[in-house]
Amino acid sequence: xxxxxxxxxxxxxxxTLEELARACAVEPGWVVHRVRxxxxxxxxxxxxxxxxxxxxxxxxxxxxxxxEQDFDASEExxxxxxxxxxxxxxxxxxxxxxxx
Amino acid sequence: MEYKDYYAALGVDKTASADEIKKAFxxxxxxxxxxxxxxxxxxxxxxxxxxxxxxxxxxxxxxAYDQLGSAQYQGGQGFxxxxxxxxxxxxxxxxxxxxxxxxxAHVGGRxxxxxxxxxxxxxxxxxxxxxxxxxxxxxxxxRVPELDGQxxxxxxxxxxxVNIPKGVTAGQQLRLGGQGQPGSGGAEAGDLYLExxxxxxxxxxxxxxxxxxxxxxxxxxxxxGGEIEVPTPSGRVTVTVPANSQGGRKLRxxxxxxxxSGTAPAGDLYLLVEVVLPSADTEAARSLYQxxxxxxxxxxxxxxxx
Numbered sequence: 001x002x003x004x005x006x007x008x009x010x011x012x013x014x015x016t017l018e019e020l021a022r023a024c025a026v027e028p029g030w031v032v033h034r035v036r037x038x039x040x041x042x043x044x045x046x047x048x049x050x051x052x053x054x055x056x057x058x059x060x061x062x063x064x065x066x067x068e069q070d071f072d073a074s075e076e077x078x079x080x081x082x083x084x085x086x087x088x089x090x091x092x093x094x095x096x097x098x099x100x
Numbered sequence: 101m102e103y104k105d106y107y108a109a110l111g112v113d114k115t116a117s118a119d120e121i122k123k124a125f126x127x128x129x130x131x132x133x134x135x136x137x138x139x140x141x142x143x144x145x146x147x148x149x150x151x152x153x154x155x156x157x158x159x160x161x162x163x164a165y166d167q168l169g170s171a172q173y174q175g176g177q178g179f180x181x182x183x184x185x186x187x188x189x190x191x192x193x194x195x196x197x198x199x200x201x202x203x204x205a206h207v208g209g210r211x212x213x214x215x216x217x218x219x220x221x222x223x224x225x226x227x228x229x230x231x232x233x234x235x236x237x238x239x240x241x242x243r244v245p246e247l248d249g250q251x252x253x254x255x256x257x258x259x260x261x262v263n264i265p266k267g268v269t270a271g272q273q274l275r276l277g278g279q280g281q282p283g284s285g286g287a288e289a290g291d292l293y294l295e296x297x298x299x300x301x302x303x304x305x306x307x308x309x310x311x312x313x314x315x316x317x318x319x320x321x322x323x324x325g326g327e328i329e330v331p332t333p334s335g336r337v338t339v340t341v342p343a344n345s346q347g348g349r350k351l352r353x354x355x356x357x358x359x360x361s362g363t364a365p366a367g368d369l370y371l372l373v374e375v376v377l378p379s380a381d382t383e384a385a386r387s388l389y390q391x392x393x394x395x396x397x398x399x400x401x402x403x404x405x406x
């Protein structure tokens with residue numbers, strides 16, 4: 001058995017712009033544009049070098065990229081689809097809590 | 101070893117045009133979207149569709165797939181394109197076809213002269229709630245495509261032992277540096293991202309770091325109140341049930357949810373009281389219920405009106 005690998009838990013060490021882009025297989029410019037238009041990282045200001053992305057941002061960014069690619073969707077449409085998907089998941093988890 | 105027919109997966113002919121393939125994929129990917137679909141195998145199906153389209157949707161990969169497929173068929177060799185993550189390791193429906201970029205790079209020598217960092221990989225890792233409370237070490241296995249001495253594609257099983265830190269929550273990503281796709285031309289490997297998921301357990305529900313646990317109590321415990329002992333993810337605790345508790349009552353145990361991690365504070369544990377009636381299957385039990393019926397003047401439907 002090899003030595004156990006110590007993973008890094010995102011949110012303790014959030015991703016930089018370059019790391020997020022790489023994890024989503026997109027160009028950094030793709031991410032910058034979606035942050036500037038408010039699709040990613042709600043209300044982030046300042047320089048892109050200072051941005052940090054958490055687990056939630058990573059999941060969201062990958063889903064946005066996927067919808068855009070699969071359906072040739074505009075970024076706004078992809079964002080709407082992902083917003084609705086997140087809402088459906090939130091409501092489903094509430095339903096589960098209520099025992100349905 | 102089995103040849104995977106991507107054309108069949110998308111329900112198109114081998115002669116289908118790029119446009120037909122795209123249309124077929126979009127139709128099916130909507131039908132099997134895991135958040136919407138009622139189909140039982142929606143997750144697996146979505147994964148399969150993404151894998152198939154990842155190849156057939158790209159003219160270059162499609163051509164290579166057609167060639168490889170027929171060549172291997174004639175040679176009577178098994179051909180196993182998908183990366184097929186191991187059992188402890190359920191992939192999260194996408195990006196898996198990164199494997200193909202890699203496979204075709206080797207086969208065609210397309211990237212041979214470039215130095216290119218390996219792609220990042222993504223997968224889901226199912227753990228028990230208990231692991232989030234105490235931390236754990238889990239062994240996962242994944243299959244890695246490789247070329248053997250004869251230049252055939254084989255998959256090698258690779259096991260990784262991963263430390264799961266205490267305080268993880270569902271949806272969090274664990275990044276394993278250098279464990280993604282290998283780089284080419286001596287460049288470094290990509291990273292592997294594991295998305296933490298909790299294995300569903302009937303007794304627990306988790307929201308963020310808060311945990312909800314259903315606790316069965318006897319009618320007299322609920323009515324008279326008192327101390328009960330409850331097994332919780334952090335060990336057995338003694339809890340006071342307030343008198344006149346109804347089913348559905350929530351008892352909050354502060355800080356006994358999933359432990360804090362970094363700057364995030366620990367969650368709370370909510371015990372959900374569930375009143376369980378003993379069955380009236382003995383003479384003694386029936387007589388006790390009869391006595392209550394006579395003496396308690398209790399109408400549970402009094403508030404319902406006429």
